[in-house]
Amino acid sequence: MLKDITLGQYFPGNTIVHRLDPRTKLILTVVFIAALFTAKSYISYGIMLLTVAVCIGLSRINLKSIFKGLKPLVFIIILSGLLNLLYTQGKPIVEFWIFTISWEGVRAAVFMILRIMMLITGTFLLTYTTSPIALTDGMEILMNPLKKIKVPVHELAMMMSIALRFIPTLIEETDKIMSAQKARGADFETGKLTDRAKALLPLLVPLFVSAFRRADELATAMECRCYHGDESRTRMKTLKMENIDFAALVLGIMLLAGIIVLSVFGL
Amino acid sequence: MTPIIKVEGLTHVYSEGTPFKKVAIEQIDLEIPEGQFLGLIGHTGSGKSTFIQHLNGLLKPTSGRVLYKGEDIARSKEATRDVRFKVGLVFQYPEHQLFEETVYRDIAFGPKNMKLSEAEIDERVREAAGFVGVPEELFQRSPLELSGGQKRRIAIAGVLAMRPDVLILDEPTAGLDPSGRESILSNVVNYHKASGATVILVTHSMEDVARLAQRLIVFHNGRVAIDAPPSQIFSRAEELRSMGLEIPKSTAIALRLRELGLPISPSVYTVEQLKNAILSLREEAKKC
Numbered sequence: 001m002l003k004d005i006t007l008g009q010y011f012p013g014n015t016i017v018h019r020l021d022p023r024t025k026l027i028l029t030v031v032f033i034a035a036l037f038t039a040k041s042y043i044s045y046g047i048m049l050l051t052v053a054v055c056i057g058l059s060r061i062n063l064k065s066i067f068k069g070l071k072p073l074v075f076i077i078i079l080s081g082l083l084n085l086l087y088t089q090g091k092p093i094v095e096f097w098i099f100t101i102s103w104e105g106v107r108a109a110v111f112m113i114l115r116i117m118m119l120i121t122g123t124f125l126l127t128y129t130t131s132p133i134a135l136t137d138g139m140e141i142l143m144n145p146l147k148k149i150k151v152p153v154h155e156l157a158m159m160m161s162i163a164l165r166f167i168p169t170l171i172e173e174t175d176k177i178m179s180a181q182k183a184r185g186a187d188f189e190t191g192k193l194t195d196r197a198k199a200l201l202p203l204l205v206p207l208f209v210s211a212f213r214r215a216d217e218l219a220t221a222m223e224c225r226c227y228h229g230d231e232s233r234t235r236m237k238t239l240k241m242e243n244i245d246f247a248a249l250v251l252g253i254m255l256l257a258g259i260i261v262l263s264v265f266g267l
Numbered sequence: 268m269t270p271i272i273k274v275e276g277l278t279h280v281y282s283e284g285t286p287f288k289k290v291a292i293e294q295i296d297l298e299i300p301e302g303q304f305l306g307l308i309g310h311t312g313s314g315k316s317t318f319i320q321h322l323n324g325l326l327k328p329t330s331g332r333v334l335y336k337g338e339d340i341a342r343s344k345e346a347t348r349d350v351r352f353k354v355g356l357v358f359q360y361p362e363h364q365l366f367e368e369t370v371y372r373d374i375a376f377g378p379k380n381m382k383l384s385e386a387e388i389d390e391r392v393r394e395a396a397g398f399v400g401v402p403e404e405l406f407q408r409s410p411l412e413l414s415g416g417q418k419r420r421i422a423i424a425g426v427l428a429m430r431p432d433v434l435i436l437d438e439p440t441a442g443l444d445p446s447g448r449e450s451i452l453s454n455v456v457n458y459h460k461a462s463g464a465t466v467i468l469v470t471h472s473m474e475d476v477a478r479l480a481q482r483l484i485v486f487h488n489g490r491v492a493i494d495a496p497p498s499q500i501f502s503r504a505e506e507l508r509s510m511g512l513e514i515p516k517s518t519a520i521a522l523r524l525r526e527l528g529l530p531i532s533p534s535v536y537t538v539e540q541l542k543n544a545i546l547s548l549r550e551e552a553k554k555c
Binding site for chain 2: 011012065173176177179180181182183184185186187201202203205206209210
């Protein structure tokens with residue numbers, strides 16, 4: 001049950017998308033988002049949709065898992081769609097009570113919904129095809145210039161990889177404690193809201209205790225191996241850009257350029 | 268007589284329909300008669316932990332069913348919840364589940380969920396604490412500040428306080444020193460004798476189960492590989508070794524002596540039996 005949460009979950013694979021350097025994928029995601037927000041016309045939206053479809057196809061990610069990831073956001077998607085639908089001024093089609101639905105409103109709503117869905121799908125593709133470790137490594141290298149202005153890049157990246165590393169562990173732990181308390185008759189599913197909040201106590205106390213214990217153990221283990229931050233640290237797996245990465249980056253830039261040109265010409 | 272627990276065609280598959288799909292247990296049929304002391308052995312990942320979580324309805328079978336006293340435990344939500352009090356499950360490292368402010372209240376958590384009266388709860392807490400040897404002086408202390416062995420005893424008492432008809436313990440001695448192991452195991456034996464409850468002891472230590480259990484079940488790759496009394500099981504030493512399991516040291520010595528040509532029974536599995544077998548060998552040697 002808890003294990004089924006998709007929280008930036010990684011699906012191992014060996015497709016072109018999986019093999020791209022994490023830095024390439026990070027940059028491409030940013031480029032993709034920029035292009036998405038520049039797109040204004042049917043043609044550019046069409047191009048974006050096509051891009052998303054091709055990327056999903058190449059990565060062989062199950063459509064089901066993408067929809068599963070979209071599910072928790074259905075409310076936000078529908079809400080922003082509705083707001084756009086009702087509050088965009090224009091030539092009215094239908095009028096009822098205090099609302100007017102205009103042609104422009106329909107268009108804005110459809111575009112907004114498509115935009116949010118593509119935005120989420122795009123970032124999902126990144127986390128679905130890149131292992132968390134590779135992702136933080138990539139981020140660390142990309143943010144390296146920020147060290148010049150005293151941003152603790154390495155520490156941030158380390159914190160992030162530790163946090164990511166412990167999400168599954170904590171979920172597993174939660175599952176275990178939940179089962180143990182259920183075995184003693186704890187009830188997490190029924191009852192009034194206050195009862196249910198109270199029922200969480202037997203879960204949260206042991207969870208915090210064990211989280212602190214783990215943090216302590218990890219800190220000791222890191223110190224035992226002489227961890228002292230970024231200085232002169234080497235990596236087992238050094239990231240390397242291949243030809244395919246450069247090709248993907250060029251394609252990405254071309255996409256962004258194309259969308260910009262289209263929007264400049266008002267298409 | 269109906270067995271207290273009957274398992275029919277039990278199969279459980281984790282994360283079905285994802286790349287992480289894993290068949291944990293497959294087509295398990297088992298009958299456990301009332302009052303039996305059962306040992307469940309298996310290598311890590313053999314599916315034994317998954318199996319026991321079905322016996323009190325914590326996991327729902329992918330297919331197959333579990334019967335408690337002849338009735339399907341999944342027939343209704345109430346029935347499943349009810350069976351949790353009847354089939355007490357002590358998890359691995361149970362001390363990680365302690366949460367209350369005092370030892371007393373933590374042991375009382377189970378009975379309280381059963382909606383018993385204050386007096387009844389008090390009686391059960393004292394009884395359970397007695398079984399595991401937790402003195403009353405500790406009742407008002409915080410369970411989190413006690414030693415590892417004591418924490419585990421309290422956690423086990425928390426389950427005993429529900430007076431389960433079936434007591435399942437998953438690796439109750441893991442990570443304890445020899446004297447801690449010994450005392451936990453004797454607590455379990457005492458509960459078995461005093462209450463007449465059915466006990467299922469899950470472990471990968473052969474030494475422990477060999478001398479305590481009346482029947483041993485070996486899990487391998489999610490299936491029941493062997494189901495026999497201890498006296499028969501260890502003569503199949505090769506089979507056990509191929510499943511990555513140890514055999515008791517006494518059995519190992521007996522087998523080695525047999526290899527050397529001495530007529531010693533291969534079904535020896537305790538130090539006492541080994542001693543007697545060797546002594547009788549000597550008696551016979553004297554006769555010649």
